[in-house]
Amino acid sequence: MANLGSPDAPVTPAVRRYLHQFLMDPYVIQLPWPLRKAIVSLFVLPTRPKASAEAYQSVWMEQGSPLIVLSEKLKAALKAKVDVPVEMAMRYGKPSIEEKILTLTADKEITELLYIPLYPHFADSTVTTSVEEAKRVIKKHRLDIQLRTVEPFYDNPDYIEALVKSAEPYLEQDYDHIVFSYHGLPESHITKLDATGEHCLKQQNCCQLNKPEVHKTCYRHQVMRTTQCFALQAGLAENRYSVAFQSRLGRAKWLGPNTEDRLEELAQAGAKKVLVICPAFVTDCLETLEEIAIRGEEVFKQAGGHSLSLIPCMNDHPAWVDVLADWCQP
Numbered sequence: 001m002a003n004l005g006s007p008d009a010p011v012t013p014a015v016r017r018y019l020h021q022f023l024m025d026p027y028v029i030q031l032p033w034p035l036r037k038a039i040v041s042l043f044v045l046p047t048r049p050k051a052s053a054e055a056y057q058s059v060w061m062e063q064g065s066p067l068i069v070l071s072e073k074l075k076a077a078l079k080a081k082v083d084v085p086v087e088m089a090m091r092y093g094k095p096s097i098e099e100k101i102l103t104l105t106a107d108k109e110i111t112e113l114l115y116i117p118l119y120p121h122f123a124d125s126t127v128t129t130s131v132e133e134a135k136r137v138i139k140k141h142r143l144d145i146q147l148r149t150v151e152p153f154y155d156n157p158d159y160i161e162a163l164v165k166s167a168e169p170y171l172e173q174d175y176d177h178i179v180f181s182y183h184g185l186p187e188s189h190i191t192k193l194d195a196t197g198e199h200c201l202k203q204q205n206c207c208q209l210n211k212p213e214v215h216k217t218c219y220r221h222q223v224m225r226t227t228q229c230f231a232l233q234a235g236l237a238e239n240r241y242s243v244a245f246q247s248r249l250g251r252a253k254w255l256g257p258n259t260e261d262r263l264e265e266l267a268q269a270g271a272k273k274v275l276v277i278c279p280a281f282v283t284d285c286l287e288t289l290e291e292i293a294i295r296g297e298e299v300f301k302q303a304g305g306h307s308l309s310l311i312p313c314m315n316d317h318p319a320w321v322d323v324l325a326d327w328c329q330p
């Protein structure tokens with residue numbers, strides 16, 4: 001399994017190293033190298049590492065970054081269920097994809113690698129970069145193994161069922177509204193993958209149209225489908241949920257509406273208790289525990305709301321571990 005990764009420690013130098021590796025990835029900031037380097041060096045690295053380090057400090061666990069600790073717990077739970085070797089790697093920071101592929105393939109009997117990028121929805125900045133890194137490692141070390149990659153699973157019925165099951169204790173509570181808050185993406189990351197050049201984000205309802213060839217790489221379509229499948233499975237009434245996008249960076253045009261704006265609007269419209277679920281992440285991380293549960297709650301309360309509850313990610317929920325174990329079947 002491959003997840004995103006975190007800094008080694010919640011301190012400015014470690015966060016700077018992490019952000020440098022992350023943001024210099026051409027799949028993440030999709031600009032030519034000189035421009036990317038200039039933006040990262042001049043606009044991001046001078047200030048963001050300190051602010052991000054403080055944010056990490058507010059959620060850091062005794063054993064480390066929540067994303068790493070919870071990913072390791074997921075690995076341990078899956079290991080206990082299947083009789084094949086299991087490893088958890090990180091695209092940025094440690095343990096690297098290279099380290100973990102080499103650990104697994106040190107056993108010469110291994111001929112096939114099942115690779116699970118831990119992202120339900122397709123994006124070049126998450127799925128493609130993880131898969132390309134695995135391919136690079138296999139080529140570099142001339143490994144004689146077959147790579148079998150699990151495709152984005154945004155509407156896989158077993159995944160949806162596990163997601164709903166993991167959210168059930170929260171759905172049973174009293175609430176006014178649920179916000180499905182997905183990690184944002186610059187709109188250009190989506191439109192550049194639309195080979196027709198005339199579909200994605202060119203009309204209001206593009207994500208609802210039957211266009212499987214473009215929707216295979218359309219993050220927005222896929223998050224809308226996850227929401228729709230979840231709502232259907234959980235029996236949510238249409239006026240009780242909405243979709244928003246969090247974690248913007250820089251000046252590009254990002255997908256909207258913005259989660260904080262949506263929370264403000266809901267409070268101003270009289271919502272007192274909101275739930276927020278973040279299905280773009282399978283493990284809790286900085287973006288859920290700090291951006292939503294801490295800062296999002298502040299925004300909601302300042303606008304007149306009473307409480308915001310973050311629905312935890314699936315993490316090592318048994319229903320999710322069962323789904324992964326099923327995918328591990330040859």
Ligand SMILES: C=CC1=C(C)c2cc3[nH]c(cc4nc(cc5[nH]c(cc1n2)c(C)c5CCC(=O)O)C(CCC(=O)O)=C4C)c(C)c3C=C
Pocket residue numbers: 004005006007019028029048052065067119123125126183184185186219247249280281284285286287
């Ligand atoms: C151009 C910048 C970014 C894109 C595009 C992007 C896409 C993207 N990211 C995730 C998942 C995660 N991102 C996380 C943190 C994070 N993301 C960005 C920037 C982009 N992400 C930054 C700069 C950071 C670092 C923290 C910060 O300074 O704000 C995390 C959390 C990592 C952790 O350690 O907990 C996750 C997870 C997805 C799914 C995605 C595209 C859909």
Ligand SMILES: [Fe+2]
Pocket residue numbers: 183247
């Ligand atoms: Fe991100």
